[in-house]
Amino acid sequence: MLNEQAGEMTSALAARDGGRFWHAIVVCLIVVAVFVPTRSLYYFVRDTLGNHWRRWLSERLLGRYFHNQRFYELTSNDTVDNPDQRIAEDVNTFTQRSLYFLLIGLGSLMQLVAFSWVLWSISHTLVYVLVAYTALGTWLTVKVFGAPLMRLNFFQLKREADFRFSLVRVRENAESIAFYRGEQAELKQVRGRFKGALRNYQRLLRQQLNLNFFQQAYNQIAIILPNVLIANLVLSGELEVGQAIKAAGAFLAVLGAVSIIIDNFEGLSRFTAGIERIHGLMAALPAQPGESADAPEAEPAPLPRRRRTIQTSEAPELSLQGVTLNTPDGKRELVRGLSFTLQRGDGLLIVGESGSGKSSLLRAIAGLWRAGEGSIQRPPVADSMFLPQRPYMQVGSLRSQLLYPQFDRDVDDAVLLGALQEVNLPDLAERSGGLDAEVDWAKTLSLGEQQRLAFARVLISAPRFVILDEATSALDTANERRLYQRLLAEGATLISIAHRSAVLEHHTHVLELTGGGRWKLHEAEAYAFDDGTASGQRAPAKDAAPGQADAWPGPARMASA
Numbered sequence: 295m296l297n298e299q300a301g302e303m304t305s306a307l308a309a310r311d312g313g314r315f316w317h318a319i320v321v322c323l324i325v326v327a328v329f330v331p332t333r334s335l336y337y338f339v340r341d342t343l344g345n346h347w348r349r350w351l352s353e354r355l356l357g358r359y360f361h362n363q364r365f366y367e368l369t370s371n372d373t374v375d376n377p378d379q380r381i382a383e384d385v386n387t388f389t390q391r392s393l394y395f396l397l398i399g400l401g402s403l404m405q406l407v408a409f410s411w412v413l414w415s416i417s418h419t420l421v422y423v424l425v426a427y428t429a430l431g432t433w434l435t436v437k438v439f440g441a442p443l444m445r446l447n448f449f450q451l452k453r454e455a456d457f458r459f460s461l462v463r464v465r466e467n468a469e470s471i472a473f474y475r476g477e478q479a480e481l482k483q484v485r486g487r488f489k490g491a492l493r494n495y496q497r498l499l500r501q502q503l504n505l506n507f508f509q510q511a512y513n514q515i516a517i518i519l520p521n522v523l524i525a526n527l528v529l530s531g532e533l534e535v536g537q538a539i540k541a542a543g544a545f546l547a548v549l550g551a552v553s554i555i556i557d558n559f560e561g562l563s564r565f566t567a568g569i570e571r572i573h574g575l576m577a578a579l580p581a582q583p584g585e586s587a588d589a590p591e592a593e594p595a596p597l598p599r600r601r602r603t604i605q606t607s608e609a610p611e612l613s614l615q616g617v618t619l620n621t622p623d624g625k626r627e628l629v630r631g632l633s634f635t636l637q638r639g640d641g642l643l644i645v646g647e648s649g650s651g652k653s654s655l656l657r658a659i660a661g662l663w664r665a666g667e668g669s670i671q672r673p674p675v676a677d678s679m680f681l682p683q684r685p686y687m688q689v690g691s692l693r694s695q696l697l698y699p700q701f702d703r704d705v706d707d708a709v710l711l712g713a714l715q716e717v718n719l720p721d722l723a724e725r726s727g728g729l730d731a732e733v734d735w736a737k738t739l740s741l742g743e744q745q746r747l748a749f750a751r752v753l754i755s756a757p758r759f760v761i762l763d764e765a766t767s768a769l770d771t772a773n774e775r776r777l778y779q780r781l782l783a784e785g786a787t788l789i790s791i792a793h794r795s796a797v798l799e800h801h802t803h804v805l806e807l808t809g810g811g812r813w814k815l816h817e818a819e820a821y822a823f824d825d826g827t828a829s830g831q832r833a834p835a836k837d838a839a840p841g842q843a844d845a846w847p848g849p850a851r852m853a854s855a
């Protein structure tokens with residue numbers, strides 16, 4: 295309408311018609327009065343909608359990411375780079391940009407409808423030229439610049455995420471790096487990532503420069519083109535000057551509408567790269583049960599090919615049957631044909647050289663590693679607890695540490711303080727400002743204190759089954775003995791990894807991994823722990839031939855599978 299009135303005003307002035315001119319001005323003002331609030335609300339509504347959409351999509355991805363330890367699998371097998379960046383940033387860009395492009399697409403459509411008939415009524419030739427001109431322009435843009443720009447944008451997102459992650463790693467490991475005086479090595483690595491991002495960006499800029507050359511030429515020629523085409527009509531007096539201005543305006547408006555791909559190609563290629571990254575993540579995170587049917591059912595990710603997997607199921611006691619465990623890449627066999635059953639109150643100590651597969655066996659028991667064959671029955675997750683050597687400390691209150699991972703349980707303060715007392719941290723609550731004060735525990739507690747705090751978690755949730763991976767390595771023997779005795783008094787079944795002979799007394803059996811997939815089972819009393827401190831002969835143990843399930847000597851409380 296504004297274009298219409300602009301033409302009207304010029305024609306009125308050319309004809310020296312004051313009434314016609316002022317009428318056009320009034321119509322213009324009315325149009326502006328409607329246009330201004332509409333246009334302002336447009337941005338508000340668009341971005342609010344984008345925000346809602348982001349919340350919906352991020353919630354869905356977060357749900358899938360944290361479902362069934364998928365975050366662990368994704369991080370371990372590296373099928374999807376930087377999932378955090380995809381969830382936090384790519385989703386945001388995707389939702390914002392989708393609406394942006396949808397709305398400018400709709401706007402272009404309206405513009406096309408509004409101006410096409412104006413143009414058609416003035417000159418058919420202009421319409422034909424316009425169609426040919428934009429078809430050629432779009433084809434050239436997509437063909438010549440499409441694929442390279444999309445690829446470069448995909449890598450740009452990845453490189454930026456790698457760069458940021460290298461800085462996050464430095465922050466997370468600041469103390470170790472400072473002790474090593476590793477700043478130069480870190481700086482080199484961070485710079486390397488940064489340079490990678492810059493280099494890719496430079497390539498991107500070069501591609502964009504070519505695209506800009508093309509876009510500029512395309513747009514400037516479009517300004518001259520309609521004038522050249524209708525000049526003769528005006529000169530011969532067939533067309534009023536105002537009509538010519540209207541025609542040129544309509545030509546540019548229709549051109550703008552149909553050139554949407556050419557004009558927005560840089561943004562569109564970034565947008566497409568982002569979609570590819572979100573799609574990759576969704577494909578690696580299959581829909582969870584309970585997600586509504588309208589959710590796009592993602593194809594399961596092409597996980598690394600595994601010919602065989604260990605079957606896991608829940609049972610009151612832990613039992614392994616013919617378990618052969620491989621590393622996730624399938625390259626190494628860590629344990630072959632292992633079978634045993636632990637009865638309630640049993641304690642199994644796993645020993646073996648570094649790298650022999652002790653922690654990996656615990657990963658398999660916890661259901662995190664599945665490459666291999668055989669079956670594992672284990673107590674339900676709610677009845678078990680895992681204590682790693684370096685306990686995970688969430689940033690939060692002392693109460694949430696003690697209840698972790700069941701943060702919403704309601705437990706009396708007296709129970710929490712009692713547990714702290716028992717693990718020999720009687721003044722921790724007081725010195726850190728009470729049970730509800732928020733502290734970065736991983737930074738403020740020593741490793742031994744963190745291990746004791748993790749033990750307090752076990753005492754509070756009193757699981758029937760406890761797995762300890764060198765969980766007492768930073769404690770003195772007296773503390774260690776007290777904590778183990780406390781667990782045994784609860785009647786817990788224990789599986790431990792330890793390098794110190796002192797822990798042997800708390801266990802009933804020993805599983806020795808001797809390398810190359812071989813293993814031996816011993817009764818604890820008959821086992822002489824060789825940690826360089828204990829003396830004495832090793833008790834004879836029956837060697838288990840790999841793959842033989844009946845190699846277990848059959849102790850009183852631990853049943854052979």
Ligand SMILES: Nc1ncnc2c1ncn2[C@@H]1O[C@H](COP(=O)(O)OP(=O)(O)OP(=O)(O)O)[C@@H](O)[C@H]1O
Pocket residue numbers: 370621622623628646647648649650651652653654655
């Ligand atoms: N994600 C992985 N992919 C492939 N191999 C792995 C992976 N994680 C560990 N390994 C390999 O599996 C082997 C067993 O590792 P594991 O951590 O179980 O050893 P460990 O006996 O607990 O050693 P330590 O006593 O030093 O803690 C090692 O050789 C290790 O390099």
